[in-house]
Amino acid sequence: MNGTDALRMLQQAEHAYGAGRFAYTINLLHRLAAARDSLSGSDRASFEALRALLAERAGNWPEAVHRWLAVFGGVLPASGEDQPCDIGCDCDVRTVLDAPDAASGEMVCLCCPAHVLWRLVWQAACQGAIGEVLDAVPDLSGIRRTALVHALAVGALRALAEGDSVDPRHAVFAIAVWRLLLDEEDPLGFEDLVTARRGDPVSVRDWLAACDALAHRIRTALRSIDEREGLDVLDAWETVWDVEGYENSGEFVRGERAYLRMEECFAMCDGFAPGEDSPGCRCTVDTWQPLTPDTTPPCLGRLFGGRPDGGSPVTVDMAARQLAECGEHRTLLDAYTHRYGQPATWHAESDTHAGRTRHLGLALAVRAHEQFEKHEWQDALDDFTEAARLGFALDRSDQETVRKVALKAGQNGNGYQRATLVERTLWLESALVLAPDEATLAEELAATLVRRGTQALQRKDQHEGRARFRRALAVRPGDPVAQAALDTLELAEVAAVISGNRPGRQPGLQRVGELLHRRLRAGVSGGKLGEVHEWYRHRMTERIVEKALAGKKGEARRALRQREEVDPSSEEGRTRGDDDIARILRETAVRYLEELSGDFAEQVPLRLAAAASFARLTGAECEQQALETVLPFAAKLVDTGHPSDLIALQAGLLIAPGRCTEYDQLVALAYQRRALDRRENGDLSGAARDERTASALRLETGRQIALPIDSELFPGLFDRPVPQPDQDGQAYIQEIL
Numbered sequence: 001m002n003g004t005d006a007l008r009m010l011q012q013a014e015h016a017y018g019a020g021r022f023a024y025t026i027n028l029l030h031r032l033a034a035a036r037d038s039l040s041g042s043d044r045a046s047f048e049a050l051r052a053l054l055a056e057r058a059g060n061w062p063e064a065v066h067r068w069l070a071v072f073g074g075v076l077p078a079s080g081e082d083q084p085c086d087i088g089c090d091c092d093v094r095t096v097l098d099a100p101d102a103a104s105g106e107m108v109c110l111c112c113p114a115h116v117l118w119r120l121v122w123q124a125a126c127q128g129a130i131g132e133v134l135d136a137v138p139d140l141s142g143i144r145r146t147a148l149v150h151a152l153a154v155g156a157l158r159a160l161a162e163g164d165s166v167d168p169r170h171a172v173f174a175i176a177v178w179r180l181l182l183d184e185e186d187p188l189g190f191e192d193l194v195t196a197r198r199g200d201p202v203s204v205r206d207w208l209a210a211c212d213a214l215a216h217r218i219r220t221a222l223r224s225i226d227e228r229e230g231l232d233v234l235d236a237w238e239t240v241w242d243v244e245g246y247e248n249s250g251e252f253v254r255g256e257r258a259y260l261r262m263e264e265c266f267a268m269c270d271g272f273a274p275g276e277d278s279p280g281c282r283c284t285v286d287t288w289q290p291l292t293p294d295t296t297p298p299c300l301g302r303l304f305g306g307r308p309d310g311g312s313p314v315t316v317d318m319a320a321r322q323l324a325e326c327g328e329h330r331t332l333l334d335a336y337t338h339r340y341g342q343p344a345t346w347h348a349e350s351d352t353h354a355g356r357t358r359h360l361g362l363a364l365a366v367r368a369h370e371q372f373e374k375h376e377w378q379d380a381l382d383d384f385t386e387a388a389r390l391g392f393a394l395d396r397s398d399q400e401t402v403r404k405v406a407l408k409a410g411q412n413g414n415g416y417q418r419a420t421l422v423e424r425t426l427w428l429e430s431a432l433v434l435a436p437d438e439a440t441l442a443e444e445l446a447a448t449l450v451r452r453g454t455q456a457l458q459r460k461d462q463h464e465g466r467a468r469f470r471r472a473l474a475v476r477p478g479d480p481v482a483q484a485a486l487d488t489l490e491l492a493e494v495a496a497v498i499s500g501n502r503p504g505r506q507p508g509l510q511r512v513g514e515l516l517h518r519r520l521r522a523g524v525s526g527g528k529l530g531e532v533h534e535w536y537r538h539r540m541t542e543r544i545v546e547k548a549l550a551g552k553k554g555e556a557r558r559a560l561r562q563r564e565e566v567d568p569s570s571e572e573g574r575t576r577g578d579d580d581i582a583r584i585l586r587e588t589a590v591r592y593l594e595e596l597s598g599d600f601a602e603q604v605p606l607r608l609a610a611a612a613s614f615a616r617l618t619g620a621e622c623e624q625q626a627l628e629t630v631l632p633f634a635a636k637l638v639d640t641g642h643p644s645d646l647i648a649l650q651a652g653l654l655i656a657p658g659r660c661t662e663y664d665q666l667v668a669l670a671y672q673r674r675a676l677d678r679r680e681n682g683d684l685s686g687a688a689r690d691e692r693t694a695s696a697l698r699l700e701t702g703r704q705i706a707l708p709i710d711s712e713l714f715p716g717l718f719d720r721p722v723p724q725p726d727q728d729g730q731a732y733i734q735e736i737l
Contacts, residue, residue, distance in 0.1 A: 003038040010043055013050055026054060045071045061124045065136035068116045121148050146181075146193045153177040157221065166225055171237050178218055179244040182211050232335040233328065234319045243314045243322045317355040320363075329363035330370075336360065343386040353390075361392025372401050377409040378427070385430050399435035406431030406441055421452050432475065446476040450485055457489065465489060480522075487519055495528040498535045509543070509562075512536050516566045537563060545588050548581055548610045556581055578614040585611035586629060593633040601645045604630070605652030626653040627660055634666040643670035643677075657697055668697035 013028040029050060036047050052067030117137060124133040134145050156174035160166060181190045195201050202210070219238060226236040233239050314322075323332035333343075340346065340353070343364060348357040368383035384402050388394060394402065409427040410419025419427070428445040435441060453468030466489060472482035494512055496502035516533055540563035547556035560581055589607040592600035608629060612622040630649060637646040647670050657664050675690035 006032060006035040006038045007043060009035075010039065010047055014046065017050055017053065022054065022057065025050065029054075041073075056120070056123060061120065061132040062136035064120055065117070065133055068120065069113060071116070072113050117148065121152055143189070143193050143196055146188045146190055149177055149188055150181060150190070150193065153181055157218065160225060161221055166229055166237070171222075171225070171240070174218070175222070175237065175241050175244050178215075179241070182215055184211075232339065233323060233331050234316050234335050234339065239319050239322060240314045242326065243318055246322055246326070315355075317359075320356040320359040324359035324363045324366075327366075329366045332360070332363050333367060343383075343390075346386075346390060348389075348391050357390040358392070361387040361390040364390070365392055365394070365398060368405075369398075369401060372405055375408075377405050377411065380405045381409055381427055381430060384434055388434055394434055399438060402431050402435045403438045403441055407444060421448055421455070424448050425452065442476040443479075446472040446479045446482050449475065450479075450482050453482075453485060462489065462493075483518060484522065487515055490515055491519065491528050491532060494532050498532065509536065509539055513540075513562060513566050520567050533567070536566065541584055541588070544581060544584055545607070545610075548585060548614065549606055553578075553614070560584075578616075582611040582615035585614065586625070589629055593630065596637075596640075596642065596645070601648035602652065604649060608653070623653075623655050623659060627655055627663055630655075631660065631663050631666075634663060634670075638666055638670050638673060643673040646670040647674065664697045668694040671697070 009028055009032050013025050013032065016022075016025040016028060029047065032047065036044055039047060048067050048070040052064050052071065055061070055064035055067055117133075120133050134148065137145065137148075152173060156170045156177065159170040160174055180188055191202065191207060219241060222237040222241050225231075226238055231237070320332060320336070323329065337343070343360070346353045346357065346360065348354060353360070364383045364387035368380040368387065371377075371380035371383065381402070384394065384398065384405070406428050409431075410424055425445070425448050428441060428448060432438070432441045432445055449468045449472035453465040453472070456462075456464035456468060466486065469482050469486035469489065472479055473486065476482070490511075493502070494507045494515070497505075497507060512532065513536060516529070516536055519529055520533075540559055543559045544556050544563070547553075547559055557578070585607045589604045589611070592598070592604050592607070605626075608626050609622070612625060615625075617625060630653060634646055637643065637649070646667060650667050650670075655663065671690040671694040675687040675694065678684075678687040678690065
């Protein structure tokens with residue numbers, strides 16, 4: 001291909017590129033590549049410029065750098081010192097790099113490699129690939145690279161300050177690049193650049209002071225932009241500046257396609273550098289292929305540029321963490337409350353709040369401590385409560401503050417408690433949940449509940465009173481005041497039921513036993529307690545007798561122990577055993593005889609037999625026990641007209657005749673009396689049997705038998721009328737006792 005054809009083909013390629021026919025342009029340039037040596041120098045520059053522009057469109061930034069440098073015959077850009085352009089332009093390198101309109105991307109002058117390289121840096125930065133451009137520029141000294149980054153930083157910051165509205169790209173670039181330049185480790189050699197331009201080294205102290213002053217100016221500019229745009233701290237560029245400094249990424253110029261380093265990749269990754277051996281990042285190297293303006297990185301930890309979806313390049317989660325961990329808790333809470341409502345509406349499981357509740361909880365806890373110092377007790381307790389609900393774990397210092405806050409909540413400036421008992425209960429309940437190990441809180445809450453229960457009883461509301469007392473005991477088990485109040489209430493209720501003053505089921509013995517045990521151990525006596533204690537002993541005695549008569553000796557012994565353990569003052573330390581059960585059985589038998597109630601003639605022998613079994617008596621001892629028990633009441637049975645009951649009683653006891661003359665004579669007399677009654681009723685055979693039985697007992701007639709019986713106590717034994725002779729003329733035995 002001759003020079004004329006090559007020139008014509010180059011012109012066609014330029015025309016096709018201008019018409020947007022890029023594929024055709026690439027085809028023409030590919031055909032022209034072999035014949036480019038036949039072109040003149042300026043035409044070869046045009047050929048390389050077309051190839052550089054196509055590389056830019058493809059996002060192949062290293063190729064674009066290579067081709068643009070070829071346009072100028074491989075001439076490297078100036079090092080950053082005051083030098084005129086090699087092509088003869090009046091501008092020098094520093095003027096070009098620091099030009100106010102450099103950030104606009106509308107560079108008209110392409111007179112030298114420095115101008116072209118600056119345009120490439122800006123365009124690559126728009127697609128998150130500035131590092132690829134900088135890495136492709138030959139820079140043995142390192143100053144040229146730093147000068148380009150500095151130019152980008154100055155231009156972006158001026159564009160922010162002078163523009164009517166904020167271009168997100170300018171803000172992102174200004175923040176990321178300035179953070180790199182001002183990094184304390186100085187990864188770009190910014191200090192060396194400044195030293196080279198000054199021609200004089202800067203002391204460490206002066207350098208740090210200058211960096212701090214510059215950072216303050218940048219922060220002030222960003223704050224002004226935020227105020228002008230009405231951005232809160234969760235969406236502010238000043239917050240982005242703080243996050244970038246906190247993260248200390250330094251990734252802006254290392255070839256990655258991002259401007260700010262953020263921790264979560266799809267909310268999962270902790271690593272940040274693609275392709276590096278990072279255990280936290282799950283993104284493969286293929287994820288980080290060159291991007292186009294129509295695509296964004298799949299990893300959320302890499303921002304494509306500007307504000308994704310119109311939001312801040314720093315997520316609310318990241319902003320919340322930054323603000324909370326750096327002490328801006330009040331600013332965070334004010335902005336978050338304004339945006340999402342009061343803390344009570346925030347929920348850790350909500351999709352909206354899930355990723356930031358930990359930071360919000362920290363901010364609430366810090367604010368709570370501040371409110372405590374200001375004596376804002378209730379607000380401090382509310383903040384602690386909401387912080388814990390959001391998942392914040394209170395440490396020992398937090399719990400100690402909670403304790404102090406809860407005890408002081410409701411007080412005025414003079415320490416006087418003005419809160420109602422209901423309010424105080426709620427505050428103490430909340431505090432105890434936050435600090436469950438604080439015994440003082442439990443004690444104070446129990447006392448407050450007892451006061452509320454007492455007030456309820458004054459209103460005759462026993463149900464509420466009982467509920468308050470029980471809640472106090474649940475909060476503080478064994479609280480003496482709460483236990484005494486509840487026991488007094490239940491004691492009165494038991495007494496009302498057992499006395500019949502109040503309808504209801506009989507109270508359980510176990511419940512009453514425990515109640516009596518607590519009250520008696522506390523030294524309480526008199527009043528309803530004595531009445532209930534007497535009822536309990538009577539019922540437990542009935543249970544002992546019931547189990548003993550049923551042959552359940554073990555249960556009878558257990559019932560005896562339960563009865564005696566209620567009263568700690570009753571012969572404390574004495575071992576209760578079978579002899580006590582035997583005594584109880586004899587006592588119940590005696591009561592039957594005293595009252596002559598029910599089927600005593602049947603029950604007395606049963607009880608005496610059971611008593612003998614527990615006392616392990618022999619046959620003779622059993623008879624002696626029965627004789628001693630029944631003899632004092634035998635004369636009463638005969639005198640009060642119950643001879644048949646004495647006879648039935650003797651039938652159950654089986655006391656052998658001759659063991660006691662007095663008892664034999666009383667039994668004989670009972671038979672004689674019943675014989676008279678039977679004869680009067682026409683039962684002659686029955687009367688005859690009774691007479692024979694009386695005779696068998698050797699009843700002596702015709703003379704007085706001396707018995708140890710008081711005639712005044714049982715007068716009926718001496719005034720029985722003389723019986724009339726029967727039809728055969730035989731007289732009955734005359735009683736001359």
